[in-house]
Amino acid sequence: MSAALAGRDILAVVPVKDFALAKQRLAGAFPPSFRRALARAMLRDVLVALRGAETIAGVVVVTADPEAGLLAGEYGARLLFEGTVRGLNPAVAQAGAYLAAERRSGMLVVPSDIPTVTSDEIGRLVAAHPAGRAVSVVPAHDGEGTNALVVSPPDALRFSFGPLSFPMHLANAREAQAALQVHELAQFPGLSCDIDRPDDLARLDSLPPGSHTWRLLAEQGMA
Ligand SMILES: Nc1nc2c(ncn2[C@@H]2O[C@H](COP(=O)(O)OP(=O)(O)OP(=O)(O)O)[C@@H](O)[C@H]2O)c(=O)[nH]1
Numbered sequence: 001m002s003a004a005l006a007g008r009d010i011l012a013v014v015p016v017k018d019f020a021l022a023k024q025r026l027a028g029a030f031p032p033s034f035r036r037a038l039a040r041a042m043l044r045d046v047l048v049a050l051r052g053a054e055t056i057a058g059v060v061v062v063t064a065d066p067e068a069g070l071l072a073g074e075y076g077a078r079l080l081f082e083g084t085v086r087g088l089n090p091a092v093a094q095a096g097a098y099l100a101a102e103r104r105s106g107m108l109v110v111p112s113d114i115p116t117v118t119s120d121e122i123g124r125l126v127a128a129h130p131a132g133r134a135v136s137v138v139p140a141h142d143g144e145g146t147n148a149l150v151v152s153p154p155d156a157l158r159f160s161f162g163p164l165s166f167p168m169h170l171a172n173a174r175e176a177q178a179a180l181q182v183h184e185l186a187q188f189p190g191l192s193c194d195i196d197r198p199d200d201l202a203r204l205d206s207l208p209p210g211s212h213t214w215r216l217l218a219e220q221g222m223a
């Protein structure tokens, strides 16, 4: 089923922090050069997965980093340059307002640090999104964070990414009077593996050999 056939156009939005500032929680274990390379490789893998997903009508990267913007272009994603109010939640809200102004029916928010996500998972998540005013949520593996959100219309939800974002997004969806779909982690194993802490890198055994992140880890003797 294509997005057009479903009668709605849901675009993916990938927020990307400056590569130079990425992955601070890995700073105790890895030098800045590795963290930057990891952030780039993970973004590439996420963009590959999104490019292969049939249920989305396009991809938007929202960032203040010109290098991330160039990389977005390599994968056919549109660049939305982050406004003066920096931060993950303002960036996602900016993208939501932008897509709402274009009268798009919805927005899928996927972070750039989930290199195990697959096109199939993206396809299923968007296809399962309820019609009308609705929010779909995939929690992070810790059960506290949010690894993916689908929101329709794109500006329907207040975003609360950060600590305990999963319960906060459930509350925000209720406040927005949106239908709520919460997915089981087991249905989306790739999507539920975000890389925040050194231990998370050990869970990357599901990375397909040849992916950008897998190659980087292999170069470091970690894959
Ligand atoms: N556009 C934008 N994206 C952000 C910002 N902060 C985080 N992100 C993105 O949001 C997603 C989740 O990021 P975080 O886990 O909060 O940050 P991180 O850089 O991955 O890791 P830490 O520095 O350890 O928190 C990733 O795709 C980040 O690139 C921001 O200020 N602006």
Ligand SMILES: O=C(O)[C@H](O)COP(=O)(O)O
Pocket: 111, 140, 144, 145, 146, 147, 160, 161, 162, 163, 165, 166, 194, 196
């Ligand atoms: O789970 C979340 O809300 C996002 O991954 C951002 O949260 P974090 O900054 O704790 O990773």
